[in-house]
Amino acid sequence: MKRRSFIKNTSLASGLLFVPSFIQAFENTLSSKFGYKRLVIVQLSGGNDGLNTVIPFRDDIYFKSRPSLGLNPEADLCLTDDLRFHSSLMPLKELYDNGYLTIINNVGYPNPNRSHFRAMDIWQTASGSDSYYQNGWLGRYLDAEGEHPYNAIEINDNLSLALKGKQLSGIAVKNPEMLYRLSQDPFLKRISKNFNDAHLNEHNLGYLYKTMITAESSAKYIHETNKIRSSKIAYPNTDFGNQLKLIASFINSRLKTKVYYASLDGFDTHVNQLKVHKRLLSKYAESISMFVKDLQTQGTFDDTLILTFSEFGRRVKQNSGRGTDHGSANNLFVIGKHLKKPGVYNQLASLSNLDDNGDIKYEIDFRTIYATVLNKWLDADTTKILKGSYKPLDFL
Amino acid sequence: MDSKELKHLYWRSGFGINLQELNALSNFSKKQIVDRLILESKQFIPLLIDVNSLKNLSFQEINKSEVFKRDFLKKSREKLKVFNLEWIYRMTNSTAMLRERMTLFWANHFVVEDNNILHFQKYNNTLRAHALGDFRVLVKAISKEASMIKYLDLKQNKKDSPNENFSRELMELFTLGVGNYANYDIKEASKAFTGYSFEFNGKFKYDERNHDNGFKHLFGRSGRYDGDDVIDIILDQKACAQFICKKIYAYFVNKNIVQEHIDSMVSVFYPDYNIEDLMRFVFMADWFYNEENIGTKIKSPTELLIGIQKVIPITYDNPNELIKIQGLLGQALLNPPNVSGWEGGKSWITSNTVLFRLKTASLLLNNGLISVKESGDFYDRYSEAYTKRIKRQFFKVSVNWDDFDESYKNMSFEGIKNQLILTNLNLETEQVLDNLSHASKRDSCIQIMSLPEYQMC
Numbered sequence: 001m002k003r004r005s006f007i008k009n010t011s012l013a014s015g016l017l018f019v020p021s022f023i024q025a026f027e028n029t030l031s032s033k034f035g036y037k038r039l040v041i042v043q044l045s046g047g048n049d050g051l052n053t054v055i056p057f058r059d060d061i062y063f064k065s066r067p068s069l070g071l072n073p074e075a076d077l078c079l080t081d082d083l084r085f086h087s088s089l090m091p092l093k094e095l096y097d098n099g100y101l102t103i104i105n106n107v108g109y110p111n112p113n114r115s116h117f118r119a120m121d122i123w124q125t126a127s128g129s130d131s132y133y134q135n136g137w138l139g140r141y142l143d144a145e146g147e148h149p150y151n152a153i154e155i156n157d158n159l160s161l162a163l164k165g166k167q168l169s170g171i172a173v174k175n176p177e178m179l180y181r182l183s184q185d186p187f188l189k190r191i192s193k194n195f196n197d198a199h200l201n202e203h204n205l206g207y208l209y210k211t212m213i214t215a216e217s218s219a220k221y222i223h224e225t226n227k228i229r230s231s232k233i234a235y236p237n238t239d240f241g242n243q244l245k246l247i248a249s250f251i252n253s254r255l256k257t258k259v260y261y262a263s264l265d266g267f268d269t270h271v272n273q274l275k276v277h278k279r280l281l282s283k284y285a286e287s288i289s290m291f292v293k294d295l296q297t298q299g300t301f302d303d304t305l306i307l308t309f310s311e312f313g314r315r316v317k318q319n320s321g322r323g324t325d326h327g328s329a330n331n332l333f334v335i336g337k338h339l340k341k342p343g344v345y346n347q348l349a350s351l352s353n354l355d356d357n358g359d360i361k362y363e364i365d366f367r368t369i370y371a372t373v374l375n376k377w378l379d380a381d382t383t384k385i386l387k388g389s390y391k392p393l394d395f396l
Numbered sequence: 397m398d399s400k401e402l403k404h405l406y407w408r409s410g411f412g413i414n415l416q417e418l419n420a421l422s423n424f425s426k427k428q429i430v431d432r433l434i435l436e437s438k439q440f441i442p443l444l445i446d447v448n449s450l451k452n453l454s455f456q457e458i459n460k461s462e463v464f465k466r467d468f469l470k471k472s473r474e475k476l477k478v479f480n481l482e483w484i485y486r487m488t489n490s491t492a493m494l495r496e497r498m499t500l501f502w503a504n505h506f507v508v509e510d511n512n513i514l515h516f517q518k519y520n521n522t523l524r525a526h527a528l529g530d531f532r533v534l535v536k537a538i539s540k541e542a543s544m545i546k547y548l549d550l551k552q553n554k555k556d557s558p559n560e561n562f563s564r565e566l567m568e569l570f571t572l573g574v575g576n577y578a579n580y581d582i583k584e585a586s587k588a589f590t591g592y593s594f595e596f597n598g599k600f601k602y603d604e605r606n607h608d609n610g611f612k613h614l615f616g617r618s619g620r621y622d623g624d625d626v627i628d629i630i631l632d633q634k635a636c637a638q639f640i641c642k643k644i645y646a647y648f649v650n651k652n653i654v655q656e657h658i659d660s661m662v663s664v665f666y667p668d669y670n671i672e673d674l675m676r677f678v679f680m681a682d683w684f685y686n687e688e689n690i691g692t693k694i695k696s697p698t699e700l701l702i703g704i705q706k707v708i709p710i711t712y713d714n715p716n717e718l719i720k721i722q723g724l725l726g727q728a729l730l731n732p733p734n735v736s737g738w739e740g741g742k743s744w745i746t747s748n749t750v751l752f753r754l755k756t757a758s759l760l761l762n763n764g765l766i767s768v769k770e771s772g773d774f775y776d777r778y779s780e781a782y783t784k785r786i787k788r789q790f791f792k793v794s795v796n797w798d799d800f801d802e803s804y805k806n807m808s809f810e811g812i813k814n815q816l817i818l819t820n821l822n823l824e825t826e827q828v829l830d831n832l833s834h835a836s837k838r839d840s841c842i843q844i845m846s847l848p849e850y851q852m853c
Contacts, residue, residue, distance in 0.1 A: 045734075114564070114579070115564070115568050115574060116734065116735075116736075117568075117734075117736050118574055149747065156748070157726045157746070157748055157749060158726060158733075158743060158746055158748075158749075159746045159747075159748075171746070171747040171748070172746040172747055172748040173747065173748055174748050178752075179747075179748065179751060182751035182752055182755055183751055185751075185754075185755060185764075185766060186766075186768045186778060187766035187767075187768050187843065187846060188751065188754055188755070188766075188846070190768065190828050191825055191828055191847065191848070194824040194825070194827065194828050195822065195824050195825070196823070196824050203692065204692055204693070204694050204741070204742060204852065205692075205819060205822075205848065205849065205852055207742055207745060208694065208745055208750065208848045208851055208852075209822070209848050211745050211746065211747060211750045212750050212751065212754065212848060214747050215747035215748075215750050215751050216751070218747055219747075219751070265734075270549045270552065270559055270561050271549050271552050271559075319552065319557050319558070319559050320552055320553075320554045320556060320557030320558070320559065321549060321551075321552025321553075321559055323549075323552070323559075325559065325560050325561070326560075326564075357579065
């Protein structure tokens, strides 16, 4: 046995001690007991201000550009000589110090789009700014590697484009128990049981039937597989906290789900940004740190990778409403136990060399990050899924 | 006009048609019916709820302390729930059906979210007032509404340091669409919209001191433009008429765009931007009644709810019940997901919403019970067991079956189905229904409203 895999296996085995016995019993019946790698995507919607998230606190240009928004965090939030966390990210400091967090700066793509909707589509479909894709990058992953819609679960009312594939799409779930109860209606069951999929087609009614049948089978699968009804971990009682709590219970119940999708909205801070942004980052960091704890106690953190992104960063210079307008390149967080380059992956781009709009120039194409995750974590065919060849980076 | 076409027209221009109207109108020509539709919507009656307890305050007064402010917002939020409910009732019952339909459409085009009932009510009525009028007047009007000024940060848009939020969405979402303007146009336009503000009651206030009176250069023109000038310049672009016609086509006709139809719409809409003329043209067009456009649109949650209660009137014990249902269906009417509104179409249907949608009619009308009594069964065992088991009422509503019982009493199961559903039933679904008992008209109605086909209009 190679030393590396030996260490990995023993650390997993010791993790078993913390797993409740009913899950162990259940686990034994699964073929891929461990090494079932999962990806959790966290989307910060609205355009998170990366500069006030990971702060270049020694940079004069930063303070000059942001006379009333510039922050100077305490030394205990220190990341490198030049960068410090926003004070709300204190809960992530432990992860950072343990080597479980990689911060990648200046992530973007050529000719950035500053519309929320278009930029979000670009990120979710992994397209360039000049091409329009109908399917999401994770949907295409499902097309290539998935078997069931529940292989990718979004905790939301609606399913994001990111999880929509051509043949197979993920599912959106908010309240699995309610879903299960609804799926047990005998009239609806008769309709779906008798439905002949020879008649399924692409039009709207066919889509409705198909979704109904998917919903029924997924509700049943989740109901039967999800054994953790309430976690002992004290998640913040927010929508985002509840999303992560549900994801943790799915992960810890060993659902056959490779991709989870959560989102936190409200980052479009055009006006009076400081207070709102502080609150949002707290929401994010507190929930994430509880989430990691929850996974750690059940031995599932080893096989979970968390990727946090936003559709764009914000303008370096503040506006007249003590807020910031839409920008472009931004930082991105990767959280996991097996990071090859923990810490700050690359230097923040110079604030004296901005683009024509006054935004940070991109250095790393976001698709190379997807490529890294697909190739090194999910072991998938990168070129096909990303519709192009992107060289994986070495953070994994 | 045949009954299928009539039902199609009434579902798209309103929220469905009841049996009496259908019978009364079936002998008229298409032109007569479309004329009548438009005539009935001529009059504008604002939707007003009682806000007396709030409207005589002032900024100074509510800003005196956090307590006052919080109290104001709390009351306001309660009133907004009432407004939501009254809006649903209005859409269900108004004879100005097309005006209400257009108001709902514009509310998802010029999207705002507001926790101030005074401003939101005013905004909603501005949409209603211009719903079938001059699009140019409508765009200028919404740019001066307190709800919009707040929602897209126009108040923070000042001459020394402009805020681009409104100008960007004005071009991207309200008028031109992506690809028909440059970043530079946004920057220049935002200068023209400086100085916009409002009074406590929501009345527009122009703040000269904050206005940038300099030259602005956009779309190849330059001058000391103000906001209205910029809107005029934008609307001079034919791309704007094309963008709006496309959006109207996708909503009222079909999401699959036929460019030829759009072109013919644009020739009616541009350059006068008369919304009524455009809608008349659409409803008169032969292609509007093409097979592929009938019964192929997925109802929005609002359309689903109103469609049900147009057949069987539902009274909500309190607005919270409605809001709960809207939330579960994925369309809290006063809380759009973001400035682009609800995407509509297939996006309404997800694994998370589809089962609840199918159960909605039964939950509202019969506490969730859909009978599966088979033809030949003497007892309805499932229903009996269900009623014994489920004691609580899921949604606190009162249902009035009187009209339904009266007008459908002599109708066959087939007849009820044809009245409520526009599309052909799936073969297997048809067979499932054939095996069920058709003894109770009410049970039949709930069964039909629980079919995937009922989700279409």
